[in-house]
Amino acid sequence: QKVYLNGEIIASEDANISVFDRGFLFGDGIYEVMVQLENGIFYKKAHLDRLQENLDKIGIDFDVDTLYPEIDALIEASGLSDASCLIYMQITRGTAPRKHSYPKGIAASVMMYALPFELPYINTKNMKAITANDFRWHRCDIKSISLLGNIMTNEAAMIADCDEAVLIRDGKVTEGSHTNIFFVKDSKVVTHPANEHILDGITRKVLVQLCKELDLPLIEKAISFDEIPNTDEAFFTGTTTQIASIAQLGEHTYYDGNDIGPITKQLREAFAKLKDIDTAD
Numbered sequence: 001q002k003v004y005l006n007g008e009i010i011a012s013e014d015a016n017i018s019v020f021d022r023g024f025l026f027g028d029g030i031y032e033v034m035v036q037l038e039n040g041i042f043y044k045k046a047h048l049d050r051l052q053e054n055l056d057k058i059g060i061d062f063d064v065d066t067l068y069p070e071i072d073a074l075i076e077a078s079g080l081s082d083a084s085c086l087i088y089m090q091i092t093r094g095t096a097p098r099k100h101s102y103p104k105g106i107a108a109s110v111m112m113y114a115l116p117f118e119l120p121y122i123n124t125k126n127m128k129a130i131t132a133n134d135f136r137w138h139r140c141d142i143k144s145i146s147l148l149g150n151i152m153t154n155e156a157a158m159i160a161d162c163d164e165a166v167l168i169r170d171g172k173v174t175e176g177s178h179t180n181i182f183f184v185k186d187s188k189v190v191t192h193p194a195n196e197h198i199l200d201g202i203t204r205k206v207l208v209q210l211c212k213e214l215d216l217p218l219i220e221k222a223i224s225f226d227e228i229p230n231t232d233e234a235f236f237t238g239t240t241t242q243i244a245s246i247a248q249l250g251e252h253t254y255y256d257g258n259d260i261g262p263i264t265k266q267l268r269e270a271f272a273k274l275k276d277i278d279t280a281d
């Protein structure tokens with residue numbers, strides 16, 4: 001396994017990070033996940049732009065544009081040039097004696113790796129999800145490497161033999177532990193607005209655009225927990241999830257088995273075609 005670390009591509013066992021790295025001490029960093037499909041990295045620019053925006057939000061001084069050639073070199077060195085793969089990237093503020101405020105003049109630590117990763121052309125797996133209290137902080141728009149709230153709720157889903165946890169804040173559905181969530185109600189598509197209580201997923205953005213192109217009415221508003229049984233369809237979106245239909249959400253059953261609602265199906269098929277167009281850049 002190769003990794004990219006601060007300008008070098010090396011074997012993962014030779015990659016070392018200081019125990020004083022602020023990512024290790026504080027979770028002071030940002031991450032990004034992209035997938036390479038048949039024609040290239042899916043919405044690469046959108047992912048790298050989001051990475052830059054997130055670094056800017058927390059004042060980490062790093063120019064993401066410098067990574068474009070490094071990503072290509074990493075994929076090649078990993079023997080994945082012609083393969084479906086996942087690219088994980090993380091940038092922390094760097095290494096300095098431990099103090100809370102931002103140290104000046106240190107270099108960010110940059111780490112990336114690429115792994116083989118097969119995505120189905122269309123994700124046909126139906127999901128089962130628990131609902132869980134969204135006890136995360138109020139800056140979920142930041143793609144922080146501190147993911148305790150996300151991993152704790154995801155673990156609760158695994159223990160319940162489910163695929164995902166759907167988070168509820170103040171009686172409203174925000175998002176999944178590592179996905180965004182969309183509902184369909186009375187032929188309208190509904191998803192939480194992109195504010196500080198969710199991560200504005202790249203797949204979410206693609207879906208918002210797709211709804212426009214398909215003339216499907218889309219409303220950006222939070223669905224309340226009590227409204228869930230009155231919704232007609234629900235699905236998750238995410239880079240590694242694509243569009244996944246939800247069969248069971250908490251106490252509410254949408255489908256037995258692998259059925260799928262008509263609007264989820266329409267969006268899933270349109271999404272699968274889109275892939276080929278956008279990645280051809």
Ligand code: PMP
Nearest residue numbers: 178179180199201202203238239
């Ligand atoms: N919300 C959260 C909390 C996530 O972790 C993710 C995936 N990183 C998403 C939504 C989906 O984002 P994307 O479509 O960019 O993968």
